[in-house]
Amino acid sequence: MEKTLSLIVPVYNEEEVLRISFEKMDEQMKKIGYPYEIIYVNDGSRDGSMKILREIAKENPQVKVRSFSRNFGHQTAVTCGMDAAKGDALIIIDVDLQDPPEVIADMVKAWENGADIAYGKRLKRKGETIFKKLTAFAYYRVLKSMSATPIPLDTGDFRLIDRKVADVFLKMREHNRFLRGMSGWMGFEAVPIEYVRNERFAGKTKYTLKKMLRLASDGIIGFSDRPLTLCGEFGAVLLTLAGLGLVALIVLACCKVSFPAWLWALCGLVGLNAVTLLFMSLQGMYLNRMYDELKDRPLYIVAEELNME
Numbered sequence: 001m002e003k004t005l006s007l008i009v010p011v012y013n014e015e016e017v018l019r020i021s022f023e024k025m026d027e028q029m030k031k032i033g034y035p036y037e038i039i040y041v042n043d044g045s046r047d048g049s050m051k052i053l054r055e056i057a058k059e060n061p062q063v064k065v066r067s068f069s070r071n072f073g074h075q076t077a078v079t080c081g082m083d084a085a086k087g088d089a090l091i092i093i094d095v096d097l098q099d100p101p102e103v104i105a106d107m108v109k110a111w112e113n114g115a116d117i118a119y120g121k122r123l124k125r126k127g128e129t130i131f132k133k134l135t136a137f138a139y140y141r142v143l144k145s146m147s148a149t150p151i152p153l154d155t156g157d158f159r160l161i162d163r164k165v166a167d168v169f170l171k172m173r174e175h176n177r178f179l180r181g182m183s184g185w186m187g188f189e190a191v192p193i194e195y196v197r198n199e200r201f202a203g204k205t206k207y208t209l210k211k212m213l214r215l216a217s218d219g220i221i222g223f224s225d226r227p228l229t230l231c232g233e234f235g236a237v238l239l240t241l242a243g244l245g246l247v248a249l250i251v252l253a254c255c256k257v258s259f260p261a262w263l264w265a266l267c268g269l270v271g272l273n274a275v276t277l278l279f280m281s282l283q284g285m286y287l288n289r290m291y292d293e294l295k296d297r298p299l300y301i302v303a304e305e306l307n308m309e
């Protein structure tokens with residue numbers, strides 16, 4: 001049977017770009033040649049986006065729309081699109097044309113050559129503030145250094161995923177979602193497709209600072225236990241210092257060297273605080289395990305089987 005593609009496009013207050021974005025994406029999808037659907041997820045837009053989506057859907061049967069009751073956030077909108085998608089490969093793309101639709105063809109080629117995931121890797125980011133570029137640059141590197149999950153640098157959610165990857169996403173129902181981390185956690189054969197990130201075609205970013213911080217913490221908390229181990233390591237360092245201080249004071253006392261008595265108290269204080277930190281970190285480890293169990297991710301993912309009937 002012929003393979004099909006699903007394009008997933010989250011939309012939040014995007015009336016300025018929606019129509020032109022649809023035209024460009026639709027044109028690219030036609031060029032690629034597979035039967036396709038374009039799934040728009042309206043993430044609680046309060047502008048005219050939904051009206052435009054109704055018009056587009058009326059004229060184009062390949063366009064499907066799911067509209068949220070309120071703003072649930074970009075990662076949830078993409079997940080909703082994945083839930084609805086019927087294609088053999090799913091492509092996730094922003095509506096604002098920052099991810100160039102021409103790159104989809106390269107992703108599809110990589111998929112035809114056997115890639116399970118073809119992810120967009122940003123060579124350059126045009127038209128974004130220095131603040132955004134700097135924080136993004138630093139964030140991806142901090143995350144990489146903290147996380148045991150391989151999360152490629154400078155990579156967003158613009159990617160193609162094969163049906164088998166999408167099926168694993170369907171099983172991962174964790175609420176604080178960081179899709180690029182989840183994708184890294186799954187493994188599979190992932191191929192980078194380099195591209196230059198365009199300026200937003202029109203309108204302003206819908207990722208407020210608050211939303212960005214939220215996504216950043218979802219990435220770190222969901223994919224690293226470093227903050228917890230850090231607390232323990234800090235405790236261990238403090239305990240060592242307190243111990244050394246205590247030994248030094250005992251030696252001084254034995255040699256009858258005088259020193260202020262509050263130094264005993266200081267060592268005791270630092271030592272006790274260190275013990276508290278160590279136990280907090282220990283408790284954190286249990287919490288971390290509970291969190292892991294609650295996420296209820298699949299225990300393993302089989303990518304291929306031979307002679308297994």
Ligand code: UDP
Pocket residue numbers: 009010011012013014043071072073074077093094095096098204205206207
């Ligand atoms: N978006 C969304 N819900 C939100 C915020 C953003 O669905 O709460 C969509 C938005 O319409 C766009 C994509 O997510 O298609 C990326 O958002 P944006 O371009 O504003 O982020 P940036 O590129 O500035 O990081």
Ligand code: MG
Pocket residue numbers: 094096098200205
């Ligand atoms: Mg954008």
